[in-house]
Amino acid sequence: MGKFLLGAAVLLVTVMGAITTALFSLEITPPLPGGVAVSNWSVFDALATPDAGARRRAQWAKDAFGALPPKRALYFVRKVSDNGRDLEGGCRYQIVGTPPDAAWWSLTVYTEKLGAIASEGSPSINPDNVQLDDRGGYTVYVSGVQEPGNWLSSRSDGKILIVYRIYEPPSRLLKDLSSARLPAVQQSGGCA
Amino acid sequence: MRERLWPLLLFVALLGIAFYVSFQATLYYRLNRTSIAKEDSIAMQAGGLGILGRNVTLRDKLVNPDFKYSACVIDLRSGPYVVKGPAIDEYWSMAIIDRVGEAMFTASNDTSHKAGPYLVYATGYPAPESSSGYTLVKTTEPQGIVIFRILSNRENRPKLGDVEDELYCAPLRPIAF
Numbered sequence: 001m002g003k004f005l006l007g008a009a010v011l012l013v014t015v016m017g018a019i020t021t022a023l024f025s026l027e028i029t030p031p032l033p034g035g036v037a038v039s040n041w042s043v044f045d046a047l048a049t050p051d052a053g054a055r056r057r058a059q060w061a062k063d064a065f066g067a068l069p070p071k072r073a074l075y076f077v078r079k080v081s082d083n084g085r086d087l088e089g090g091c092r093y094q095i096v097g098t099p100p101d102a103a104w105w106s107l108t109v110y111t112e113k114l115g116a117i118a119s120e121g122s123p124s125i126n127p128d129n130v131q132l133d134d135r136g137g138y139t140v141y142v143s144g145v146q147e148p149g150n151w152l153s154s155r156s157d158g159k160i161l162i163v164y165r166i167y168e169p170p171s172r173l174l175k176d177l178s179s180a181r182l183p184a185v186q187q188s189g190g191c192a
Numbered sequence: 193m194r195e196r197l198w199p200l201l202l203f204v205a206l207l208g209i210a211f212y213v214s215f216q217a218t219l220y221y222r223l224n225r226t227s228i229a230k231e232d233s234i235a236m237q238a239g240g241l242g243i244l245g246r247n248v249t250l251r252d253k254l255v256n257p258d259f260k261y262s263a264c265v266i267d268l269r270s271g272p273y274v275v276k277g278p279a280i281d282e283y284w285s286m287a288i289i290d291r292v293g294e295a296m297f298t299a300s301n302d303t304s305h306k307a308g309p310y311l312v313y314a315t316g317y318p319a320p321e322s323s324s325g326y327t328l329v330k331t332t333e334p335q336g337i338v339i340f341r342i343l344s345n346r347e348n349r350p351k352l353g354d355v356e357d358e359l360y361c362a363p364l365r366p367i368a369f
Contacts, residue, residue: 007203010203010207011206011207011210014207014210014211014214015210015211015214017211018210018211018212018213018214018215018218019214019215019218021215022214022215022216022218022219022222023218023222026219026222048287048289048293048294048295049294049295050294054216054219054220054223055219057219057223057292057293057294058219058220058222058223058226060293061222061223061226061227061230061292061293062222062226063251063253063254064251064253064254064293065226065227065230065250065251065293066230066250066251066261066263066287066289066293066337066339067254067293068285068287068295068298068341069287069294069295069298071298072285072287072295072298072300073285103283103300103301103302104258104283104343106256106258108256108257110254113253114253114254115252115253116255116257123257124256124257124258126258128346128347128349163254165256167283167285167300168283168300168302
């Protein structure tokens with residue numbers, strides 16, 4: 001009888017531990033976990049599909065409910081600059097790239113917790129407002145102080161992240177995400 | 193010695209299974225709870241089931257400022273729904289997601305049938321008697337949300353209000369209360 005009660009108690013503790021661990025893991029996981037690394041970007045190859053595990057799906061339901069599946073949109077997230085350092089609010093970075101072959105694309109800066117950053121400029125750089133150079137490429141400045149040309153505000157306490165969205169990506173890109181030509185993100189000045 | 197070890201090993205295996213099942217069940221519980229809360233919020237913003245809400249807030253995080261969202265909570269158990277996108281060349285998209293946010297059907301101005309109209313019904317429920325003039329869409333789940341993404345007002349683009357006027361999401365037959 002004593003052994004049975006001990007066994008039941010251990011089982012109960014195990015179940016409670018599993019529930020606590022699951023809830024805790026959802027709370028402590030950084031936003032948008034589980035992407036596939038492409039260069040220094042992370043892309044979500046199974047978003048809005050049942051192909052991912054329960055933990056990623058639960059986290060995405062919290063952070064990205066209503067997001068489109070990869071065949072309609074690819075979401076690339078960048079948390080570090082090219083030298084591997086965390087992107088910090090108020091610091092100056094330049095994003096250098098070329099527009100993708102897509103129906104729509106955009107570059108947007110968010111707080112680390114995926115909140116919007118207030119800006120007196122445009123909240124995103126996209127096909128409607130991007131200023132291209134003579135070679136068809138762009139340089140977007142991310143900084144705490146408004147700048148002429150392509151500019152996104154990084155005015156935020158704490159870390160920031162950059163989201164690069166590609167809508168209606170070409171099938172060849174879906175087949176091989178590593179073939180994506182993704183923008184570089186370089187620190188190019190101090191912090192405000 | 194061996195005879196005494198077996199019950200212990202079985203018990204350890206049972207603990208492992210109990211941990212795994214409880215862990216997964218908790219995650220699914222949270223997934224469902226989170227999604228149902230989002231669905232309720234969207235239905236409330238739209239004004240009820242089967243009503244298309246304009247400029248709906250899907251979530252408070254990671255919002256794309258380029259788009260305005262229109263959304264409609266659907267329940268195909270009571271019959272098919274008619275869903276239609278805008279007949280414009282500018283980029284827009286439509287997704288029918290299930291109750292946990294996973295896409296059951298998507299369309300955009302890039303896809304073959306584009307704006308529709310679509311006649312949507314669910315697996316396990318009777319197909320519509322007449323589908324003339326519609327593109328049939330069969331979903332895997334009977335409950336879900338239709339989400340339209342429309343580009344915000346911009347120069348030289350169709351006005352947002354005009355585009356929203358072209359969207360449609362409603363039961364084929366009025367819901368009986």
